[in-house]
Amino acid sequence: MDFWFSEMHTNNVKMSIRVEKQLFSGTSDFQRIDIFDSVEFGRFLTSDGSVIFSEKDEFTYDETIVHVPMAVHPSVKKVLVIGGGDGGVARELSYYDEIEEIDVVEPDELFVNVCREFFPDNAKGLDDPRVNIFYRDGLRFLRGKQDQYDLIINDSTDPLGYTAGLFTKEFYGSCYKALKEDGIMVYQHGSPFFDVDEESCRTMHRKAFRSFPISRVYQAHIPTCPSGYWLFGFASKKYHPLRDFDPVRWEKRGLKTWYYSANLHRGAFMLPKYVEDLLIEEEKKN
Amino acid sequence: MTTCFFIFLGLERCRMNIENQKSAPVYEALERLRRQRIVPFDVPGHKRGRGNPELVKLLGEQCVGIDVNSMKPLDNLCHPVSVIYQAEQLAADAFGAAHAFFMVSGTTSSVQTMILATCKAKDKIILPRNVHKSVLNALVLCGAEPVYVNPDVDERIGIALGMNIDRLRETIEKNPDAVAVFVNNPTYYGICSDMKAIVELAHSHGMQVLVDEAHGTHLYFHENLPMSAMEAGADMAAVSMHKSGGSLTQSSMLLVNENINIRYVEQIINLTQTTSASYLLLSSLDISRRNLALRGRESFEKVASLAEYARDEINSIGGYYAYGKDLVNGTSVYDYDVTKLSVYTRDIGLTGIEIYDLLRDEYDIQIEFGDIGNILAYISIGDRIQEIERLVGALEDIKRLYSKEVTHIHNSEYISPIVAATPQKAFYSEKKQLPIKETAGKICGEFVMCYPPGIPILAPGEMITNELTDYMLFAKEKGCSIQGPEDCELKTLNVLKEG
Numbered sequence: 001m002d003f004w005f006s007e008m009h010t011n012n013v014k015m016s017i018r019v020e021k022q023l024f025s026g027t028s029d030f031q032r033i034d035i036f037d038s039v040e041f042g043r044f045l046t047s048d049g050s051v052i053f054s055e056k057d058e059f060t061y062d063e064t065i066v067h068v069p070m071a072v073h074p075s076v077k078k079v080l081v082i083g084g085g086d087g088g089v090a091r092e093l094s095y096y097d098e099i100e101e102i103d104v105v106e107p108d109e110l111f112v113n114v115c116r117e118f119f120p121d122n123a124k125g126l127d128d129p130r131v132n133i134f135y136r137d138g139l140r141f142l143r144g145k146q147d148q149y150d151l152i153i154n155d156s157t158d159p160l161g162y163t164a165g166l167f168t169k170e171f172y173g174s175c176y177k178a179l180k181e182d183g184i185m186v187y188q189h190g191s192p193f194f195d196v197d198e199e200s201c202r203t204m205h206r207k208a209f210r211s212f213p214i215s216r217v218y219q220a221h222i223p224t225c226p227s228g229y230w231l232f233g234f235a236s237k238k239y240h241p242l243r244d245f246d247p248v249r250w251e252k253r254g255l256k257t258w259y260y261s262a263n264l265h266r267g268a269f270m271l272p273k274y275v276e277d278l279l280i281e282e283e284k285k286n
Numbered sequence: 287m288t289t290c291f292f293i294f295l296g297l298e299r300c301r302m303n304i305e306n307q308k309s310a311p312v313y314e315a316l317e318r319l320r321r322q323r324i325v326p327f328d329v330p331g332h333k334r335g336r337g338n339p340e341l342v343k344l345l346g347e348q349c350v351g352i353d354v355n356s357m358k359p360l361d362n363l364c365h366p367v368s369v370i371y372q373a374e375q376l377a378a379d380a381f382g383a384a385h386a387f388f389m390v391s392g393t394t395s396s397v398q399t400m401i402l403a404t405c406k407a408k409d410k411i412i413l414p415r416n417v418h419k420s421v422l423n424a425l426v427l428c429g430a431e432p433v434y435v436n437p438d439v440d441e442r443i444g445i446a447l448g449m450n451i452d453r454l455r456e457t458i459e460k461n462p463d464a465v466a467v468f469v470n471n472p473t474y475y476g477i478c479s480d481m482k483a484i485v486e487l488a489h490s491h492g493m494q495v496l497v498d499e500a501h502g503t504h505l506y507f508h509e510n511l512p513m514s515a516m517e518a519g520a521d522m523a524a525v526s527m528h529k530s531g532g533s534l535t536q537s538s539m540l541l542v543n544e545n546i547n548i549r550y551v552e553q554i555i556n557l558t559q560t561t562s563a564s565y566l567l568l569s570s571l572d573i574s575r576r577n578l579a580l581r582g583r584e585s586f587e588k589v590a591s592l593a594e595y596a597r598d599e600i601n602s603i604g605g606y607y608a609y610g611k612d613l614v615n616g617t618s619v620y621d622y623d624v625t626k627l628s629v630y631t632r633d634i635g636l637t638g639i640e641i642y643d644l645l646r647d648e649y650d651i652q653i654e655f656g657d658i659g660n661i662l663a664y665i666s667i668g669d670r671i672q673e674i675e676r677l678v679g680a681l682e683d684i685k686r687l688y689s690k691e692v693t694h695i696h697n698s699e700y701i702s703p704i705v706a707a708t709p710q711k712a713f714y715s716e717k718k719q720l721p722i723k724e725t726a727g728k729i730c731g732e733f734v735m736c737y738p739p740g741i742p743i744l745a746p747g748e749m750i751t752n753e754l755t756d757y758m759l760f761a762k763e764k765g766c767s768i769q770g771p772e773d774c775e776l777k778t779l780n781v782l783k784e785g
Contacts, residue, residue, distance in 0.1 A: 137671065137672065137675045139675040139676060139678070139679040140599075140675050140678075142679070143599070143603075143678065143679065143682060144602075144603075144682075168649060168650065168676060168679075168680075169648055169649050169650075169680070169683065170649055170676060170679035170680040170682070170683045171679065173679075173682075173683035173686060173687065174679055174682070174683060177686060
């Protein structure tokens with residue numbers, strides 16, 4: 001049987017994955033969710049036709065977004081994960097004993113439920129006793145929160161879809177306020193490779209750069225993302241991602257990883273020239 | 287009293303024939319035409335888009351394919367007898383009116399028709415100052431004389447309120463020869479007047495009641511919303527279907543009640559209306575009417591609950607005042623349209639205009655308007671909770687980052703006009719240009735509007751005062767776009783040579 005899932009990365013570029021079988025399809029107030037089994041990427045989940053994660057490559061994403069800030073901040077006690085209903089980020093966080101509280105804010109209950117059913121290995125992160133799940137809008141949850149979190153991870157999916165509100169100046173502003181005086185926020189930064197995505201990538205950096213005293217961008221290789229190349233933002237009130245990076249302390253933890261390493265940490269911030277150029281261009285717009 | 291009102295409304299609703307409302311005659315006629323594949327040797331010259339591929343690329347084949355001319359199967363807006371007439375009848379039924387006219391030149395054309403069909407030269411018409419510029423333009427056209435009823439101004443938020451019934455009674459008694467009373471209901475800000483009492487009072491003095499209901503299309507479709515003009519027994523009402531009704535920009539409707547001579551109104555419409563009405567606009571009116579009739583109640587229930595949620599959230603930020611039913615006082619604010627979201631902003635030290643700009647430039651949020659003290663975010667059947675959260679989040683962030691010390695420079699948007707000549711006489715008089723600082727005491731020869739919201743600060747024929755020139759310069763400095771005068775920089779104003 002010739003059964004393929006396709007996603008348009010631009011009007012002229014299509015990524016396709018051969019599908020063995022569709023396991024789930026459902027629509028919530030927020031999105032249409034589909035789950036497939038595939039030969040190459042294992043089980044994968046899509047939202048409104050875009051791949052959110054696959055078994056094969058989710059480790060690159062989850063490790064990158066969690067271990068980078070955790071290897072910089074000396075003492076993370078309270079973490080807020082916006083989105084993250086699949087549990088992958090919570091799972092990575094749960095390896096750190098010093099964390100006392102992990103708040104996961106996911107608007108879509110259906111998303112959490114299907115992840116629990118079809119991706120138990122990710123979702124086990126949500127069962128950690130330190131995790132509290134809130135089925136709320138991220139911006140709504142943040143409203144009025146002040147000086148509470150050491151780390152905020154914006155794990156929501158799509159700057160153009162229903163989570164668009166989490167890639168805005170008001171979101172960065174709300175995070176700034178909700179963070180303690182030495183807090184860090186990390187967030188998905190999209191990919192600047194295709195022309196259609198470049199503008200939103202620029203805008204995000206401009207907004208974060210204006211909202212936080214320290215704002216750097218780092219990268220990861222994630223095959224199911226458009227162009228396979230994905231950026232993350234590191235916005236911080238006090239700690240610099242390289243100057244305050246403590247590889248010795250992190251390595252002493254002896255965490256088992258597949259993507260992240262102390263070497264990779266430094267490399268992740270060494271960006272291709274064209275990316276560096278466009279980020280600097282945005283910084284100069286202030 | 288309230289119970290009776292609801293029961294009455296309930297009966298009104300039942301009168302609308304839901305089965306009939308499922309059809310959309312103009313839309314269906316266009317669909318039939320598309321299937322017939324008729325060879326066009328008539329206008330428009332783009333011939334279903336073939337002659338203008340770039341236009342097709344922009345608008346799509348569906349859209350240019352129904353950009354057609356009036357023809358037998360499609361009726362003619364100049365004198366509707368078939369599908370347009372049927373669609374208008376369905377609209378009349380849905381809105382509880384005797385007849386509805388489809389209008390293609392904005393609610394401006396509906397408003398002008400109401401006035402031109404009611405007033406002749408030198409007739410008096412009673413109206414509040416906070417009318418849309420289209421009303422005063424209509425007075426320039428017909429030569430009628432405006433008699434203003436001063437609206438109350440809310441001291442805290444500085445906006446003109448509804449029509450005070452006692453003040454209307456005084457004005458009517460002083461001007462028993464007036465032919466009509468003109469009312470804005472609801473206002474841009476959502477303020478509603480006691481329509482039923484206004485209609486009774488005006489009718490008992492033989493005056494017609496004309497209602498600018500541009501911001502009130504939805505009132506017809508939910509029993510908990512303030513009373514609509516037709517319900518109250520007004521003679522004519524202009525409804526902006528393209529605002530809360532969901533039709534295309536520039537499409538509108540004029541509703542009339544039983545005692546109105548429909549043929550005469552049609553003649554008035556045809557004085558200025560295009561003879562090539564757009565079927566994109568007409569079909570959008572038809573489809574939107576169907577949607578409102580079948581799903582309006584449910585939609586506006588949702589709109590109202592989104593607006594109420596936003597109001598509560600914004601008020602809990604502190605510093606902002608998102609007003610609602612709490613303004614209701616039984617007179618100048620008889621009722622409040624809860625689908626509106628207006629917020630008073632001066633208590634965080636920022637003008638509405640400044641917040642309007644910040645929202646757009648810094649937060650990528652476009653709101654309807656900002657004036658000296660308020661912003662208005664338009665909430666409609668197209669909104670979702672996510673967007674509301676963004677708006678509230680942005681307002682909170684603006685307060686954190688930009689709030690300033692509170693200043694009270696102008697606590698009022700509304701300055702009472704002194705009419706020295708009719709708008710028509712002033713408009714056509716000889717004028718001279720004077721530096722703005724030297725104009726106090728002269729009669730203004732042109733409109734000055736602060737846009738948005740487009741309510742005149744000065745109209746032709748009105749006395750200029752120092753208070754007015756100060757206000758205009760302040761509004762301009764705060765970023766309002768000044769429209770109307772020849773010199774939009776406001777260095778000079780045109781005044782009448784005589785007087």
